[in-house]
Amino acid sequence: MKIGIPRALLYYDHYPLWSTLLEALGHEVVLSPPTNKAILNRGVSLALDEACLPVKICYGHLAAVEDRVAALFLPRTISQGPGMYLCPKLMGLPDMVEPTLGAKLLSPVVDLRRGERQLFRELAGVLGAKLREVRRAFAQAQRSQEFFRRAMQEQKLTPQEALAGGSCSFGEGRLKIGLLGHPYLLYDSFLNMDLFAFLRERQIFPLTPQMFSPQRLQAALAQLPKKLFWLQEGEIMGAGLVYLEEKVDGIIHLSSFGCGPDAMIGELMALRAQGCGVPLLELNLDEQTGQGGIETRLEAFLDMLKRRCPA
Numbered sequence: 001m002k003i004g005i006p007r008a009l010l011y012y013d014h015y016p017l018w019s020t021l022l023e024a025l026g027h028e029v030v031l032s033p034p035t036n037k038a039i040l041n042r043g044v045s046l047a048l049d050e051a052c053l054p055v056k057i058c059y060g061h062l063a064a065v066e067d068r069v070a071a072l073f074l075p076r077t078i079s080q081g082p083g084m085y086l087c088p089k090l091m092g093l094p095d096m097v098e099p100t101l102g103a104k105l106l107s108p109v110v111d112l113r114r115g116e117r118q119l120f121r122e123l124a125g126v127l128g129a130k131l132r133e134v135r136r137a138f139a140q141a142q143r144s145q146e147f148f149r150r151a152m153q154e155q156k157l158t159p160q161e162a163l164a165g166g167s168c169s170f171g172e173g174r175l176k177i178g179l180l181g182h183p184y185l186l187y188d189s190f191l192n193m194d195l196f197a198f199l200r201e202r203q204i205f206p207l208t209p210q211m212f213s214p215q216r217l218q219a220a221l222a223q224l225p226k227k228l229f230w231l232q233e234g235e236i237m238g239a240g241l242v243y244l245e246e247k248v249d250g251i252i253h254l255s256s257f258g259c260g261p262d263a264m265i266g267e268l269m270a271l272r273a274q275g276c277g278v279p280l281l282e283l284n285l286d287e288q289t290g291q292g293g294i295e296t297r298l299e300a301f302l303d304m305l306k307r308r309c310p311a
Contacts, residue, residue, distance in 0.1 A: 001027050003029055005032070005065075006065065007035065008035070008054065008184060009054055012187050024140050032064045034188075044060075051258075052257065057191065062101060066103040074097065078109065083227065085230060087230065107126070108126040120135050159183065176207070176249050177250050177251070179195075179252050180239060185254045207243060208239070216238075233261045244273065251273055252301070255284050256286070266282055281301045
């Protein structure tokens with residue numbers, strides 16, 4: 001069976017896991033195209049106005065691939081372990097998008113608080129496979145996911161480079177900058193308006209959260225007086241604290257308009273950066289954001305960093 005996966009949201013975190021699992025069970029995976037203006041417009045027309053930009057984009061990606069597949073794969077990801085919760089909008093996304101779709105939606109519940117065995121039962125039921133087949137396929141999928149993670153951490157790759165099996169495009173630049181944000185903002189070149197290309201043209205090679213191990217991020221988070229509730233916000237905050245340890249020259253935080261957790265983390269990180277004397281630029285994105293305004297703010301920020309860090 002042809003199964004479509006949207007190139008949005010948790011795609012940048014878990015694509016090797018789910019694509020390997022589906023292929024090991026005999027399915028053909030069809031990926032939606034990279035984000036473009038048509039996908040954005042379609043997503044905006046289908047989603048509620050109150051939805052954040054990444055959720056609207058996911059609507060567009062599902063619509064872009066549904067005519068080419070027999071079913072769409074969109075897990076309902078709740079928790080990746082005790083005390084590790086995802087955004088409520090991601091938890092409820094399958095219910096939100098299903099009325100707008102013409103194709104069947106496969107949305108297994110991923111809640112690792114209940115253990116892997118329950119996850120295997122869930123996948124077997126949704127995908128119509130035997131439990132032993134799912135267990136075997138999942139072991140293979142975990143190996144693919146671990147290879148993907150290690151490539152990003154050890155070779156300093158972006159998810160796209162790791163998925164393509166490419167080599168590192170980063171190197172030593174004049175400025176050392178850390179990027180913060182959800183992977184679906186950091187790595188979607190349409191949403192971030194080609195931020196990586198903009199920086200590379202200026203010989204700036206930024207650090208990203210995925211270039212550090214979860215253990216390093218968790219160790220940095222231990223500095224906080226209280227554990228953060230949201231899993232991805234913990235990853236962002238942990239990376240920001242690691243950047244301060246690495247003595248970066250500046251930090252750029254990409255956030256989505258209307259995202260409460262992003263707003264909270266942005267304030268916490270700004271206070272930490274200020275205390276360490278590290279400039280932080282907050283870029284808040286929605287469907288109305290213009291590339292010219294973003295580039296102007298980036299140019300001003302980089303000029304300020306260069307004045308602070310003369311050659």
